[in-house]
Amino acid sequence: MNTLFSKNFITWYFLLPVLIIHFLVIIFPSLSSLILCFTDWNGFGKINFVGLENFKELFDDRVFLLTLKHNLIWTVLFLTIPIAVALLGAYLLTGVKRFQLFYRFVFFFPYILASVVNCLIWKYLFHPMHGIGTYLSSFGLDFFSTSPLTSKSTSLYAVAWVDGWHFWGFLVVIYITAMYQVDESLYEAADIEGATKWQKFWYVTFPMISPTFFFSLLIIIIWSVPAFDYVHMLTNGGPAYSSEVLANFLYYEAFYQMKVGYASSIGALMFVYVFIITALFGLLRRLGLDI
């Protein structure tokens, strides 16, 4: 009896409500989804087990292979452009003395807007009849005469642009927070040594914010896997699958094609990918990298 009320057990009692909720809304659905990978369930009726049939079909599916490629491009895009712009923005902001809070708010503003609002704004801006293309063409600049969202060669990049436009402000905020933690004396020492701005960034700021930087890499890689809302609202994967990504394809298979079993197998592979990435970062941390 005393054991049940020991200090160790009491801790678990406090955790119990959260664990129960976590089991009900995360663990149980995840496990169910893993089981559904091996079925041909349509989301309504009888469940038939089909073994590895869904996975076999998946690797023969040209659209699935295309979405893998697109998710990879998406990850690379987000690991480069928003990070570079956000690092620059954050670094420049640290030097701004007046109205800094205002600038921070301006950069962060797109991030707090609902994704549907961002999508509508950019859909209108890219609109071929009354968007920026019409305005630019009055100066003889015709490169936006059609919406980049509706061309096969540009749709994925256009969606990534819109998503990146809302996302980079978030990175600015986490980078600038990390930059403020850097000890001022390091910059003073660098000044005494006659370091340039670039040298101060590269040899002082960047090494000191590297844990935050690597954390941002990790979340970008992980968040790129279930990228969905911007693709779904701006192009729904079109035209002709040119901007199709894993999560949108999963949605299409589950809710339009009513192939819940097949969609679950896509979800399972997404989970495996995220698990590997997380494990890899964990391993690197154990190996002593400051991430």
Add this chain to the structure above:
Amino acid sequence: MKFKMYKFLFTVLISMIVANSAFAKTKITWWNYSDEGGGLDATLKEMVQDKFNASQNDIELEIIFKDGDVNDNTRTALLAGVGPDIITSSGASYVKAYHDAGFLLSLEKYSQQYGWADKILPWAYNTGVFDGQFYSFPQNYETMLYFYNKTLFEENGWKLPTNLKEYEDLAEKIMAKGMNPYVYGSSGWQPTHEHLVGNYFNTYAGPENVYKALTGEIKWTDPVFVESIELLKKHMLAGYWAGSLENYYAIGWDDYFSQLTNRQAAMLPIGTWGFGDTIAGFEAISDEFGWSKLPILGNYGGNPNYQLSIGSTMSINASSKHPDEAAKVINWMISDKKRVVELTKKLGFGNWLIPLNYDDDDFSQDIHPSMRDFFVDFSETTAKGDYGYTTWTFYPAEAGSHVWKEMEVVWAGDITVMEYLEEQQKLWDKARSKNALIPVGKR
């Protein structure tokens, strides 16, 4: 004394509870989709829920509006063995799935009791019959037609086309004037492509061939369908809709009516759900609009026709504790045709156009003449057997989504028309083998 007082109060309390139970109304819940501020929710509450509740004392109807996709909410609830008494679905493919899973109560008994088969248009009634039993009540019917700027046509001496040559000639003439022949696009609703596929199947291959393919007499790879899709591809790449394929993908609902009214486009091919906004758009300008059935483009028979479609349905949950009361609610919905017309009129004829046998007397004098003409013509034309089939009512789920999703791939030139139709046929074969086809009434 004190004890007596308690005894009295206790007796009063028990009597109140018993009386309340005895006279309590039976609550019937009904989940419907919400248009999130567009006026549908308020209109249904006022014209259905409140009027029904005021009409009798036994049943209390509560319409619960679900944001997002009502089908997702409904599916989750039904799987959990709960859900509302009255279920709304987005059409036959959902009804088929619900029926196969045993979620729906057969309405056969109620249909016979209330004579629904005589009140509802036969083709619409048949879309709700599964394994010989009536399961889903058609809540809204739709068909494809096209609107045109009548004043613009008269000024330019243009005539509505009646065959492929006239159709293409007219398009050339309109484009030569710097306008788009048609305004149409898929921004905001990618399945828009299926409207065009259905139009070309029903006007080029003809409804008889579509019927044969639906029932398995011929394959979707038949030359008549290959030619239909080739023609659609040719017209799409020629810029008939919105000027180019890219622009077709970029324009949406708001553009339809602005381009049609400001003369950027001459015609708008759309479903009957476009009536409300077309009427409103032309009321604000001096131009007049006209509407027409789609012209027959092919040489495979058939007259100009209306494609049959049920946009949404009502069914009774198999686990409902009050199915008789739920059936009463559904029956009340159609018991007064004038009220049905009034309701759909208030919703711009885009919703709740219940497919009933309407007479001229059912329409009030203030209804727009074009709407009245349409109702009358629809009844006469379909009664003569001149009707076609929409993909979103008569296609099983997989083939139904493939038909629009892969159409973009055909237009992009990544697959051939034959490859597209071969995949369609495979999906039909699969659905047929699984007994997942949607019922099609005999022609």
